Amino acid sequence: MAIAVAVVLLVGGGIAVLVRSRHTSHEAAPTTSNASSTSTTVPSGLIAPLTGLPDPRGVTAHRCAVTVKVDNTPAAQPHYGLEDADVVYEEVVEGGITRLAAIFQSHAPDRVGPVRSVRRTDQSIVWPIRGVFAYSGGAPYAIASIDTAPVTQLDEARAGSMMFRDHSRAAPHNLYAHVDQMYGRCADPPPPPLFSYRPAGSAPPAGAPAATAVVGFHVGYAVTWNWDATTKRWVRSIFGAPEVSAAGVKLTASNVVVQFVQYSGGVGAFGAEADLTGQGFAWVLTDGRVVKGAWVRPSKAQAARLVGPGGRTIALTPGTTWVELADTGYSVTITP
Numbered sequence: 001m002a003i004a005v006a007v008v009l010l011v012g013g014g015i016a017v018l019v020r021s022r023h024t025s026h027e028a029a030p031t032t033s034n035a036s037s038t039s040t041t042v043p044s045g046l047i048a049p050l051t052g053l054p055d056p057r058g059v060t061a062h063r064c065a066v067t068v069k070v071d072n073t074p075a076a077q078p079h080y081g082l083e084d085a086d087v088v089y090e091e092v093v094e095g096g097i098t099r100l101a102a103i104f105q106s107h108a109p110d111r112v113g114p115v116r117s118v119r120r121t122d123q124s125i126v127w128p129i130r131g132v133f134a135y136s137g138g139a140p141y142a143i144a145s146i147d148t149a150p151v152t153q154l155d156e157a158r159a160g161s162m163m164f165r166d167h168s169r170a171a172p173h174n175l176y177a178h179v180d181q182m183y184g185r186c187a188d189p190p191p192p193p194l195f196s197y198r199p200a201g202s203a204p205p206a207g208a209p210a211a212t213a214v215v216g217f218h219v220g221y222a223v224t225w226n227w228d229a230t231t232k233r234w235v236r237s238i239f240g241a242p243e244v245s246a247a248g249v250k251l252t253a254s255n256v257v258v259q260f261v262q263y264s265g266g267v268g269a270f271g272a273e274a275d276l277t278g279q280g281f282a283w284v285l286t287d288g289r290v291v292k293g294a295w296v297r298p299s300k301a302q303a304a305r306l307v308g309p310g311g312r313t314i315a316l317t318p319g320t321t322w323v324e325l326a327d328t329g330y331s332v333t334i335t336p
Contacts, residue, residue: 002104002222005042006016009188009193014324016319018039020149024208027324030079030225031093032109035141044331046061048086048106049105049194050086050087050103050106050190050212051086051318051319051321052193052197053318053319055106057238058252059106060105060190061190062187062190062296063183064130064131064132064188064189064190065104065105065129065130065132065188065191066103066104066105066126066133066179066186067102067103067104067129067134067192068081068088068102068112068327069101069118069122069133069136069149070082070102070113070114070310071100071115071116071172071175071324072090072099072112072138072238072274073097073203074239074299076116077239078243078244078245078246079245079246079251080110080112080114080176080246080247081102081104081110081112082102082112083243083245083247083251084106084107085102085104085107086102086104086105086106086107086320087194087323088100088103089101089103089125089322089323089325090217090325091119091325092268092325092327093268093272094268094272095215095219096218096219096221096268097219097221098217101122101125101178103129107182108179109179110174110179110180111247112176112177113173113175113177114172114175115135115163115175115176116135116175117137117139117141117142118133118135118137118203120142120148120273121273121274122145122146123145123148123149123298123300124273124277124300125276126149127301128300128302128303129191129194130188130191130199131151131152131186132154133149133152133192134155134159134162134177134179134182135155136155136156137155137156137157138155138170139271140273141271144229145273148223150187151204152186152187154177154182156170159182161178161181162177162185162291163175163180164178165292169222169224172264177257182296182310191196194303194304194321195255195257195286195306195315195316195321196313196315196316197308198315198316198317200318204287205284205286205291205315206291207290207291207292208289208290208292208336209286209288209336210289210336211288211335211336212303212334212335213225213256213283213285213290213333213335214332214333215258215324215325216330216331217324217330218330219268220239221238222238222326223236223237223238223281225253225256225285225322228252232288232320233252234256235250236322238251251257252320253283253319253321253322254286254316254319254320254321254332255284255285255316255320255322256284256285256286256317256322256323257283257284257285257295257306257323258284258285258324258326259295259323259325259326260327260330261274261275261276261280261325262274262275262280263275263326263327267311267327275307276300276304277297277298277300278297278320279294279295279296280328281294281328282306283334286316286317287317291314292308293306293307293308293309293314294296294306294308295307302322
């Protein structure tokens with residue numbers, strides 16, 4: 001069926017949608033979905049900015065963010081350290097495959113990877129959080145792009161002992177980052193929050209029930225998220241099976257944000273870049289529900305705001321968040 005996804009505008013405190021059609025296997029109607037409450041009560045004590053969780057040890061008060069570009073091919077499995085990321089972005093690169101940008105601040109894993117190369121989309125991801133950006137290298141146009149971002153770059157040549165090759169695995173899928181050592185290379189303050197969060201113990205958002213979401217990345221890279229009502233987490237599957245880290249931990253998230261974007265230059269083309277400023281359509285999976293609305297980001301210096309009908313902020317469940325940068329032409333299937 002057809003769905004309106006092209007442009008979302010805030011008009012008079014509400015959401016107006018200028019439409020074009022794309023095919024999807026699940027009806028999308030953001031103007032009929034309820035947004036979650038905008039109220040966010042910060043409990044006493046320090047709150048980790050990238051998860052909204054209490055930080056009783058206060059470690060996030062003195063750490064910058066460390067973003068690591070991570071391989072996402074079958075040859076990269078199993079991943080190291082992704083279970084410790086606060087936020088992970090999944091982006092489309094050349095050929096339609098996907099790569100990950102994993103952001104760390106709450107935890108300090110010793111080994112993350114495999115580490116891979118930079119793309120043009122990355123500078124827009126890291127711009128509001130600054131900190132360290134760790135990658136293996138890249139094409140000249142991609143390096144020129146990340147040079148515009150306010151980050152401390154650590155590639156394989158500059159990282160020294162903070163990156164290493166595991167020769168038991170085949171190159172190029174064998175480069176890893178000591179994230180725990182990289183915090184010391186950054187003079188930036190802690191990052192600002194990327195999302196708003198609901199107070200702990202508050203009522204679930206007023207969205208539609210969702211048991212499964214399939215994000216239709218192409219060429220075999222589709223991702224499935226299944227809601228686990230026992231753990232209150234979304235369980236990630238890719239390549240036909242649940243994804244399990246090298247430590248034997250299933251990769252899960254408290255929230256999954258499907259952010260529909262345009263890829264300048266054509267999705268899957270060499271040198272393409274996800275347009276992450278402006279406005280677009282967003283589906284937010286949180287607490288076993290899907291809340292349909294929009295993302296709004298006026299400039300690179302600001303994080304995208306997730307809004308529902310009436311312009312109300314969509315508040316997430318405190319915890320880990322994965323952001324799926326799906327092209328506006330990709331299908332996303334939600335099963336109640």
